[in-house]
Amino acid sequence: MTARFWTGARRPRASAAGLRARGFMVAAAFLLCALLPVAQLAASGRADAAPADPLRDTWTLAVTQFDVSGLPHARRAAGDVIVRNLVERLGEVSFRIRLDPELAFYESYEWRRSVQETARALAARQNDRALLLFRGEPGWRYRRELRRIEEDIELLQAELARREAEAPRISAEPRFALTQAARDGVFPAPPAVGAERRFVQAQNADGFLAGEIFEFHGRFFVRLRVYALYADGIVFEDDIIFSMYDIGGAVDEIAVRLASALSGAPPARLAVAAYPPDALILIDHGFAGTGEVEAMDRPPGTVTIAVEAGGWIPQAVEVELAAGELAQVEVVLAPQQLAEVFIDVPDTPRVAVYHGARFVGETPLAIMLPADVPAYIALEGADGAMARAIIPVPSMLDDPFNFAFTLRIPPPGDRRVNNARRRFYWSFAGVWGTLATWWIASGITNGRIMALGQPGATMDFYLGTRRAFNISTGASIMMVPAIGYAIFELTRYLGAANESAVQVIRPEARRR
Numbered sequence: 001m002t003a004r005f006w007t008g009a010r011r012p013r014a015s016a017a018g019l020r021a022r023g024f025m026v027a028a029a030f031l032l033c034a035l036l037p038v039a040q041l042a043a044s045g046r047a048d049a050a051p052a053d054p055l056r057d058t059w060t061l062a063v064t065q066f067d068v069s070g071l072p073h074a075r076r077a078a079g080d081v082i083v084r085n086l087v088e089r090l091g092e093v094s095f096r097i098r099l100d101p102e103l104a105f106y107e108s109y110e111w112r113r114s115v116q117e118t119a120r121a122l123a124a125r126q127n128d129r130a131l132l133l134f135r136g137e138p139g140w141r142y143r144r145e146l147r148r149i150e151e152d153i154e155l156l157q158a159e160l161a162r163r164e165a166e167a168p169r170i171s172a173e174p175r176f177a178l179t180q181a182a183r184d185g186v187f188p189a190p191p192a193v194g195a196e197r198r199f200v201q202a203q204n205a206d207g208f209l210a211g212e213i214f215e216f217h218g219r220f221f222v223r224l225r226v227y228a229l230y231a232d233g234i235v236f237e238d239d240i241i242f243s244m245y246d247i248g249g250a251v252d253e254i255a256v257r258l259a260s261a262l263s264g265a266p267p268a269r270l271a272v273a274a275y276p277p278d279a280l281i282l283i284d285h286g287f288a289g290t291g292e293v294e295a296m297d298r299p300p301g302t303v304t305i306a307v308e309a310g311g312w313i314p315q316a317v318e319v320e321l322a323a324g325e326l327a328q329v330e331v332v333l334a335p336q337q338l339a340e341v342f343i344d345v346p347d348t349p350r351v352a353v354y355h356g357a358r359f360v361g362e363t364p365l366a367i368m369l370p371a372d373v374p375a376y377i378a379l380e381g382a383d384g385a386m387a388r389a390i391i392p393v394p395s396m397l398d399d400p401f402n403f404a405f406t407l408r409i410p411p412p413g414d415r416r417v418n419n420a421r422r423r424f425y426w427s428f429a430g431v432w433g434t435l436a437t438w439w440i441a442s443g444i445t446n447g448r449i450m451a452l453g454q455p456g457a458t459m460d461f462y463l464g465t466r467r468a469f470n471i472s473t474g475a476s477i478m479m480v481p482a483i484g485y486a487i488f489e490l491t492r493y494l495g496a497a498n499e500s501a502v503q504v505i506r507p508e509a510r511r512r
Contacts, residue, residue: 054171056106059096061226061262062200062208063087063182064190070214078244079213082222082251084185089255090209090262091183092301093176097264103170105230110168118163122156125149176263179205200229207235209258219243220250224258236261248286259299268321271295272305275332279309295326307331338368339393342402345379351407354378369393381407420493427486434482438475444468 068079098106129149132142181188181203190210191199200208207228214221219241226236238257242250260267270293272281277291284304288296300323308314312333319327344364345351351363356376360367369375371393379387385407394401448465 057171059174060205062179062203062205065187067212102230106170118160256297266324267297269295269326274307282306337371339371352380420496424489424493427489441472
């Protein structure tokens with residue numbers, strides 16, 4: 001490599017194009033430095049103009065274990081059902097209205113937290129400035145770091161003043177939610193007296209529900225209480241007494257009162273009228289009455305009303321209830337169309353016929369069934385022969401449809417299915433065992449064959465290689481019958497399992 005250097009005092013002159021390029025770069029750099037603060041100011045102006053999202057937009061409730069020690073052991077399972085049904089109903093609450101005391105508490109809480117965070121950051125930077133003198137940095141680096149720390153301190157002081165002057169914006173209608181443990185059905189033990197605040201903070205919640213269930217003269221007595229963080233005390237307490245037969249309605253009643261207290265909104269009222277007058281009315285899968293249900297309190301939200309009656313088409317509707325609203329719902333069922341179906345067993349008269357579990361007569365039999373609804377029909381002969389099937393009931397009403405059944409003696413029970421399943425599992429294990437044997441023996445054989453050409457191979461080593469080869473070959477030969485036997489046992493298992501399956505039969509030709 002040849003090194004070049006200048007021996008004279010004169011340096012080569014830059015060309016005109018090079019000077020123009022350097023001037024353009026300097027001008028671009030100056031323009032960028034001038035526009036950068038403007039861009040930052042515009043960006044900060046846009047960020048300040050955008051309204052901040054309200055804080056505390058979720059109100060979370062934890063659920064603790066209910067004290068059921070006052071119940072007899074035979075009834076403690078019912079106590080657990082009451083708690084889980086109550087938690088399930090609380091899952092329907094969607095929002096909470098915060099009143100002024102709660103808003104003031106969370107505003108003060110968030111204001112202190114925000115100011116403390118900024119104050120801690122300011123104190124840390126002031127500490128860095130005090131320690132900078134003792135770090136022994138060179139003068140130019142010390143002045144650079146000092147200037148940077150002073151700028152950070154000035155910004156943090158301005159931020160601290162802004163946060164001290166501004167009150168944080170708290171959501172007035174946060175979303176109501178249960179803790180993940182409550183949704184999973186895991187309820188921690190309730191806290192001791194005086195430890196409620198720490199318990200709520202540990203659960204990352206805004207309050208908790210506790211209660212006890214005990215027996216009172218043969219009835220259930222349920223007492224509930226809700227602790228809220230903002231009040232640092234009990235904000236709701238209620239109790240109800242009911243019998244075992246009224247457990248569904250009692251849970252609904254106390255759930256409505258509890259949901260209304262937690263949501264902070266007045267409950268909605270719902271009245272239902274149904275036709276025909278003897279129709280069953282179910283509200284959220286719970287029995288509410290027949291024909292007509294008087295106005296009852298319900299938590300705001302979506303409610304499902306199902307109405308059904310024999311000989312009528314069932315109907316289900318969903319209603320959105322608003323807080324303080326009286327909703328009157330009328331459900332009129334349409335009559336169920338019937339089709340005539342003729343059931344017979346050729347050459348075997350007087351066979352008992354069951355529609356579901358209800359005895360309807362003996363063959364030959366013509367019965368009226370709901371149209372366009374599959375029907376489960378079971379037949380039992382005098383000799384123990386049986387037939388079961390699902391028949392598709394047609395919608396045509398002019399002629400009856402003929403369904404011919406064939407009776408047979410049912411299989412002896414589950415023993416045959418269990419034996420067939422066991423044999424299939426053993427055959428399947430045999431396939432995997434044969435495959436593992438072939439894979440291991442083949443690996444040993446290949447390794448030994450590669451080592452036979454090396455010096456020092458003995459006759460015993462050769463005979464061992466021969467045995468490994470024979471095992472590998474035998475396993476590969478046995479693979480085919482093992483797979484075939486497994487397929488055979490699988491077929492037998494499926495056949496035995498499907499012997500008792502309910503078949504779907506189609507109607508034969510119409511008859512007068």
